[in-house]
Amino acid sequence: MEGTIRGRPDFLLLFVTVLLVGFGLVMIFSASSPKALFNHASPWYFVLKQGTFAMIGLFLMFLFMSLPFSVWKKAAPVLLISSLLLLVLVLIGGVNINGAKRWFVVAGFNFQPAEWTKLSLIVYLSALISKKGERIKKFRDGLLPILIIVGSILLLVMKQPDFGTVLILVSISTVILIVGGMAWSHLLLLSTGFAPVMAYLAISQSYRLKRMNSFLNPFDDQTGAGYQLIQSLYALAHGRLTGTGIGGSVQKLFYLPEAHTDFIFAVVGEEIGFAGASLLFIVFYLFIWRGFTAAVRSADPFGAMLGMGIVAMICIQLLLNLGAVTGSLPITGVPLPFISYGGSSLILCMASTGILLSISRDNNRRLHEESKK
Template identity: 70%
Template sequence: MNGTVRGRPDFLLLFLILLLVGFGMVMIFSASSATAYYKYGSPLYYVYKQGIFALAGFIIMLFFMAIPYPFWKKTAPFLLVFSLLLLVLVLVAGVNINGAKRWFVVGSFNFQPAEFSKLAIIVYLSAMISKKGPKFQSFRRGLLPLLLMIGFMLLLVMKQPDFGTVMILAFISCSILLVGGVNLRHFALLCIAVIPLFVFLAVSKSYRFKRLSSFLNPFENQSDSGYQLIQSLYALGHGGFTGTGLGKSVQKLFYLPEAHTDFIFAVIGEEMGFVGSSLFLLVFFLFIWRGFITAVRSQDPFAHMLGMGIVSMIFIQFLLNLGAVTGMLPITGVPLPLTSYGGSSLILCMACTGILLNISRDNHRRRLDQQQASQSAR
């Protein structure tokens, strides 16, 4: 068996992502049909657009699955520069929506450059740390240059402003630094220095502070900052153990804002109940577990960090969204990965899963090579 043999991808991982995207399409239709009909005269408006995003994401996923993952190590600097240029350009030429310049708008489609920056930072950090090797233990020559680049990217995203994405990028960076073997003393000092800064950013704007504080007692501001969370809790409570039934949510009927985007899990909970929600969470955790296993099994440090960065990106977004919908965390405007409506997020997650699938193919090829070598030795 030679190195040209193409390994088999993790079909369970592939099946799980298709299952999650397909289920998301069903729930987007259920959550958005009334709003879509009221605004655009067609109950299929949002699900039609999401279908286009899903098809594009599927094609990109298959394309990325076919690209050998070392390609990303070679192109890491170019991806980073391109991402930074997009972040600068959106501040200049982006469309202002609700006081934030986060989107490029082409016709009826929006593109959010900050989503691409997540992949760029994952690839860049994984490539640089794997290249540095033992030098990464040095603060001045190893960690500091990476921190400066991370800080510059976070600053550009914060200028939009997009505090939720800033948090996600920070968590992604920390996870890759830890997996890459950062000096724990340096990392601890970094956390001590950065955490107060994040706290300041969180409370420095009144609207941001309201969002962060309202989850503690949303009923104090029922008609203002606590309204969305209250409607979400009503939806989850109404669902009970078995749910109201698919398509029979009450809160989606103009009570719950962003029912098909950031708060789609509330509709899932209302229509599917505790049982259906638990099954959905089980599938999602299984998807995360398969991604984690793929990353851990890789013998290449770059692929290991790349895979762990992708898994951590999807997982932290999942936790932030779930926490916001259930009132356990502040509302940050983070969509539910692979399930919520939104083209930029869906395409990014499917593209990243394509990279994971390629890593799984390489893992399988290596196992085949080892088995052939073992048989030859006999």
């Protein structure tokens, strides 16, 4: 399909990705330095680890960009099986952190299998639906096998438990199914049946119910469940229009929990203000726009679904994180793509971007060949 000559990648997409990662490293150093100095005697502790993750991510991004995206279609079953195996193993031998078993510790680094399950599911669903073609409109032969696969993954992720990842996986699967041509009647039926289940899961555990209450009424428990959101809002308010300047955050000084991870945007808003945060939104918009363009221009249904799944993954995580930090959505523990501290998330986002760049290369190759005719 790709021919012997590869096209040029989307350099704007590549540039904004590197820009986001670079900005993330700057903000991680700023947000984490007090904690790193206090706990590890060096302000560079977290940013050096994140820099290692960024180098791994950069290598994978360029590697995946150089590979024809069709190779993922062949690898889809292996990716899915390996992800299912890792999700089972993490429940057995994973590290328990704050009551959740989501991580393996390898050579001092945490590895979260659920992050890679996102990409595995995107690849597998795209490959399976592109193979089914019009049969996806039939329930028993087309949709039911997919629901069984997705449902099995969701059950394993809920056992960790990780409700935020469940939301992301459900949303990604829905996007791919819509792009793949599922019947709208099936979508309506599934939405009607699934909404009560998600609502029940959101309040079935006491800590999730506390998160919901803190989202609705954070000031009712200012030193307990609402504390993190209140400190986040204080940080954003303190930033005003132009911010306090890089390094000038007050809330990162042990007031705001998870300042360098899930709530790093609060520090971003405090230090660069509304104006700087708006520029960051523009950069994210450019990423989503170029990723979406690469997906819709693909002449291969697998490439279109693969690209849309990756863009949906980044976009959904972005919305869930920003919603939690600003009090617009309940807290789900979802990191800010490319910016938050965490190796699994950063490497996944950069590797997935490499696949988007590979799709853009194929598009440009095809357009170049068509222009010659």
